[in-house]
Amino acid sequence: MARKVTYKRRPNNSGTVVKLSGKRRKPYCAKITSEDYDLVTGKKKQVTIGTFETELEALNALSLYHLTVNKQINDKEAKELSPNIFNKVKERHDSKVPTFKEIFEILDLEEFVSLSKSARDGYNSWIKHFKLIYDRKINTITLQDLQLIFDKDKCGQGTKVHMKALCCKIFKYAVIHQYINRDDDYTEFIRCGKLEENGKHYKFSIDEIKCLRSENTDIAKIILIYIFSGLRANELLNIDRKDIHIDVICNDDGVERKVSYFYTGLKTEAGKNRVVPIHDCIKPYVIELLLHKGKRIIDQSYNNFFKNHFKPYIEKLNMKHTLHDTRVTFTTLCQLNNVDVFSRKRILGHKMKDITFDTYTDTVINKLYTEINKIKV
Numbered sequence: 001m002a003r004k005v006t007y008k009r010r011p012n013n014s015g016t017v018v019k020l021s022g023k024r025r026k027p028y029c030a031k032i033t034s035e036d037y038d039l040v041t042g043k044k045k046q047v048t049i050g051t052f053e054t055e056l057e058a059l060n061a062l063s064l065y066h067l068t069v070n071k072q073i074n075d076k077e078a079k080e081l082s083p084n085i086f087n088k089v090k091e092r093h094d095s096k097v098p099t100f101k102e103i104f105e106i107l108d109l110e111e112f113v114s115l116s117k118s119a120r121d122g123y124n125s126w127i128k129h130f131k132l133i134y135d136r137k138i139n140t141i142t143l144q145d146l147q148l149i150f151d152k153d154k155c156g157q158g159t160k161v162h163m164k165a166l167c168c169k170i171f172k173y174a175v176i177h178q179y180i181n182r183d184d185d186y187t188e189f190i191r192c193g194k195l196e197e198n199g200k201h202y203k204f205s206i207d208e209i210k211c212l213r214s215e216n217t218d219i220a221k222i223i224l225i226y227i228f229s230g231l232r233a234n235e236l237l238n239i240d241r242k243d244i245h246i247d248v249i250c251n252d253d254g255v256e257r258k259v260s261y262f263y264t265g266l267k268t269e270a271g272k273n274r275v276v277p278i279h280d281c282i283k284p285y286v287i288e289l290l291l292h293k294g295k296r297i298i299d300q301s302y303n304n305f306f307k308n309h310f311k312p313y314i315e316k317l318n319m320k321h322t323l324h325d326t327r328v329t330f331t332t333l334c335q336l337n338n339v340d341v342f343s344r345k346r347i348l349g350h351k352m353k354d355i356t357f358d359t360y361t362d363t364v365i366n367k368l369y370t371e372i373n374k375i376k377v
Contacts, residue, residue: 015062016046017055026051028058032065097179100141101127101134103170111169118234126166129153138174143186150190160192201322203329208319209377219313221285223326228279228375230330230348233302233323235264244290246283253366260286261365274349277369281377333375343371 015032031046049065052058098106104127112120132149133141146167150160164187171185204212204227212220212227226236243263250259260278278286306323314321327348334344347368 017058028052028055030058030061097137126163139180164190201328203332225282226326227329228282259369277372337375339371
């Protein structure tokens with residue numbers, strides 16, 4: 001009589017082999033324990049990875065499954081050991097692997113939700129560049145697939161840098177959750193292209209500022225508001241009328257003055273909820289364009305404002321500038337007119353990197369207002 005082969009009991013959560021009832025060609029069923037729980041019993045669910053002719057084959061399938069999933073051997077080695085078992089294991093494992101877009105949606109709920117609205121909007125904008133691979137499993141996406149998207153996309157180099165940062169987050173998530181090997185995260189090798197010359201920032205010259213003043217057009221006035229306030233592009237575009245204060249009586253430094261200011265701020269902790277004084281030379285423009293009844297000229301997205309208003313107008317005046325150049329110009333004007341560092345950084349929303357200034361010094365509106373009006377052009 002043939003001796004019955006017995007196998008040592010497998011460790012907990014390492015899977016099990018059961019013999020199915022009835023006459024079957026493949027009666028041995030290999031099951032693994034999943035991370036999902038049965039709502040009725042409260043126990044972890046068992047998932048079948050295949051049926052086999054012998055108990056030994058089923059046990060080998062479990063071993064191969066855990067070696068592959070835990071990255072103790074690579075796919076090539078596993079396939080060489082047992083092609084048939086590997087194909088079954090691979091099919092089961094791949095069914096759990098999320099797509100590129102699914103990982104983004106997980107990150108959006110778990111990580112991006114805690115960011116500022118502008119930062120989260122940025123991620124939701126950059127993901128749209130990857131529509132070609134939305135439904136691709138993360139473990140099937142190659143460096144060539146990603147590089148092709150970057151090479152064909154006609155967006156600017158700055159946007160591609162952000163796209164690459166998003167790819168890095170998505171692939172890092174895949175590595176942490178063992179959907180891919182660490183060696184399969186090749187996002188650092190994505191090429192974003194060369195930095196274009198127009199990516200550099202140049203301040204508006206004094207002559208250019210005088211030219212804008214002489215133009216007396218709505219768009220010229222908006223550009224001047226940017227130049228003399230130092231506001232970020234979206235800070236002015238998104239500002240609410242209730243946060244624009246004109247001729248408010250203030251005596252926070254012991255001297256009563258009429259001051260005008262914006263209450264705004266985006267992007268950084270130092271930049272949020274800050275006072276930006278309105279220079280006397282742009283106060284009429286603010287009243288005219290930002291406070292009059294009806295739709296403001298500034299009520300539009302950054303892309304729309306830049307492409308349809310700022311860029312064509314600047315080119316018409318034979319100037320070469322980006323919208324961020326207005327902020328660079330403000331910084332330069334502050335330096336030229338001896339605006340103190342504390343006021344300059346408070347207005348720009350920059351961190352002081354000094355515990356005394358950052359923690360213990362309150363903003364004095366009168367001080368900011370008098371400092372900014374030192375600027376004379």
